[in-house]
Amino acid sequence: MEKAFWEELQEYNRRDIYPFHMPGHKRNPVAAGLCDPYLSDITEIEGFDDLHHASGILRDAQAAAAALFGAQESRFLVNGSTAGILSAISGCLLPGETLLLARNSHRSAYHGAQLRRLSVRYLYPRPEERYHLNGGIAPEDVGEALDKEPSARAVFVTSPTYDGLVSDIGGIAQEAHKRGRILIVDEAHGAHLQFHPAFPRSALESGADVVIQSVHKTLPSLTQTALLHFGRDNRLDEAAKERIRRFLSVYQSSSPSYLLMASIDRCRQMLEREGGRLYEAYIPELMRFRTRMEGLRNIRLVGRELEGTAAIAGTDPSRLVFAAPQYVRSGPWMEEKLLAEHRIQMEMAAPGYVVGISSCMDTPEGFARLAQAMEQLDREMPFCLRKRALEKTGHSQEEILCRARNEAVLPIYEAADREGVSLPLRDAPGKISREYVYLYPPGIPLLVPGERVSGKCAALLAQLLREGLDVRGLDPAPGDWMNRQTGPEEAWRLRVCI
Numbered sequence: 141m142e143k144a145f146w147e148e149l150q151e152y153n154r155r156d157i158y159p160f161h162m163p164g165h166k167r168n169p170v171a172a173g174l175c176d177p178y179l180s181d182i183t184e185i186e187g188f189d190d191l192h193h194a195s196g197i198l199r200d201a202q203a204a205a206a207a208l209f210g211a212q213e214s215r216f217l218v219n220g221s222t223a224g225i226l227s228a229i230s231g232c233l234l235p236g237e238t239l240l241l242a243r244n245s246h247r248s249a250y251h252g253a254q255l256r257r258l259s260v261r262y263l264y265p266r267p268e269e270r271y272h273l274n275g276g277i278a279p280e281d282v283g284e285a286l287d288k289e290p291s292a293r294a295v296f297v298t299s300p301t302y303d304g305l306v307s308d309i310g311g312i313a314q315e316a317h318k319r320g321r322i323l324i325v326d327e328a329h330g331a332h333l334q335f336h337p338a339f340p341r342s343a344l345e346s347g348a349d350v351v352i353q354s355v356h357k358t359l360p361s362l363t364q365t366a367l368l369h370f371g372r373d374n375r376l377d378e379a380a381k382e383r384i385r386r387f388l389s390v391y392q393s394s395s396p397s398y399l400l401m402a403s404i405d406r407c408r409q410m411l412e413r414e415g416g417r418l419y420e421a422y423i424p425e426l427m428r429f430r431t432r433m434e435g436l437r438n439i440r441l442v443g444r445e446l447e448g449t450a451a452i453a454g455t456d457p458s459r460l461v462f463a464a465p466q467y468v469r470s471g472p473w474m475e476e477k478l479l480a481e482h483r484i485q486m487e488m489a490a491p492g493y494v495v496g497i498s499s500c501m502d503t504p505e506g507f508a509r510l511a512q513a514m515e516q517l518d519r520e521m522p523f524c525l526r527k528r529a530l531e532k533t534g535h536s537q538e539e540i541l542c543r544a545r546n547e548a549v550l551p552i553y554e555a556a557d558r559e560g561v562s563l564p565l566r567d568a569p570g571k572i573s574r575e576y577v578y579l580y581p582p583g584i585p586l587l588v589p590g591e592r593v594s595g596k597c598a599a600l601l602a603q604l605l606r607e608g609l610d611v612r613g614l615d616p617a618p619g620d621w622m623n624r625q626t627g628p629e630e631a632w633r634l635r636v637c638i
């Protein structure tokens with residue numbers, strides 16, 4: 141008999157697959173302290189407050205989080221950073237206003253702009269040439285863009301990126317503030333930054349006005365848990381703060397899970413009481429691992445060599461980006477081999493690299509298993525993979541974003557509501573996309589509704605599909621195209637505006 145979904149989950153736990161992926165608790169229930177989920181799962185009963193009108197125990201728990209993170213005010217999120225990003229954008233801007241948005245933002249930021257009917261102008265990350273990653277957002281680019289777009293009321297950037305690259309948030313905040321604008325930082329991947337000096341400075345420490353963090357990604361907390369913070373010296377007026385609080389109630393469940401809220405609070409308490417001990421054990425282990433990985437010959441563990449290039453102000457050592465862009469399909473190959481032969485699950489693969497997430501819950505055994513596995517992959521790679529032709533290094537999503545810059549012809553909200561027709565990718569160039577097309581993870585749209593599809597963009601999407609990557613937002617033609625004669629240009633369809 142087939143197993144039910146929940147039984148599959150239990151079975152998975154017995155398979156001893158080591159997680160170098162989120163959530164940051166690494167499935168360690170003892171560390172998380174909340175052992176039986178059913179015992180903590182209540183509702184708004186007497187004495188347990190109400191997240192949407194917090195005036196008791198939940199108000200105090202959120203105040204404790206604000207004190208730990210150094211925020212003026214912090215709010216619990218039970219629908220991930222997604223809910224915080226939607227609320228921050230919706231609260232900081234009014235319908236019809238303009239948002240200056242980093243083009244490498246998570247799709248929730250685009251959804252915020254779409255729902256609030258905003259105009260969007262883009263900031264492009266500087267392309268990082270060595271491994272074909274999205275680099276940082278340069279403060280001078282923000283200043284220049286704001287001078288060109290005086291109507292932009294707020295700036296939205298993502299730092300760290302999925303690849304652990306941090307922008308100069310202090311510099312960006314200065315550029316925004318001297319022109320009277322608000323800075324929102326998506327720090328979904330950086331909730332841990334302030335807990336050890338080995339990490340780059342956090343956005344709250346750098347002067348951002350609103351910061352959103354997924355505690356579930358890099359700290360020991362359950363999936364969907366996140367925080368929205370107002371910076372200590374934020375430039376938000378009272379009306380904007382009030383709108384953000386109200387939108388949190390719009391975008392989040394009216395029955396927020398007590399289990400999730402307890403998990404955020406437990407994580408906060410653990411960091412307060414045991415954070416020093418946990419990081420003093422984890423950081424040296426992480427650094428020993430990084431030193432050992434310097435011995436690899438074909439694969440590079442990306443690190444500090446990128447600092448000071450491509451507007452990258454800092455790199456997060458806990459983010460394990462193994463790159464080998466000189467080999468075709470090296471990212472998916474590493475991911476597949478790690479799982480099949482070493483029982484290690486990574487977070488994501490891109491054409492030329494694979495990403496792992498480490499946290500203070502990782503064990504020395506976990507690091508040792510990954511180190512051995514990477515050494516073996518490093519030896520095998522030249523015999524298993526083809527080298528790329530030099531001129532073709534890395535047809536990556538970064539190239540699509542940074543080099544194929546699609547022209548935005550219609551506002552997102554208008555294109556997304558238009559009638560559409562589905563065309564083979566081959567016939568899409570010149571048409572206006574009605575869809576978000578993205579690799580998942582990381583969920584950064586490669587194409588946004590309202591953008592005219594360039595020939596280069598269509599070609600790069602086809603290349604990603606050919607390399608076996610998980611491109612979402614396209615409709616597959618029925619059947620297994622990989623085994624047929626047709627290429628992805630015919631086999632995948634894009635819905636475009638009529």
Ligand SMILES: Cc1ncc(COP(=O)(O)O)c(C=O)c1O
Pocket residue numbers: 219220221222223245246248298301302326328329354364365366581582583
């Ligand atoms: C940069 C970034 N921002 C926001 C999000 C959304 O976070 P959550 O899954 O907590 O809703 C993600 C998710 O992967 C992300 O990568």
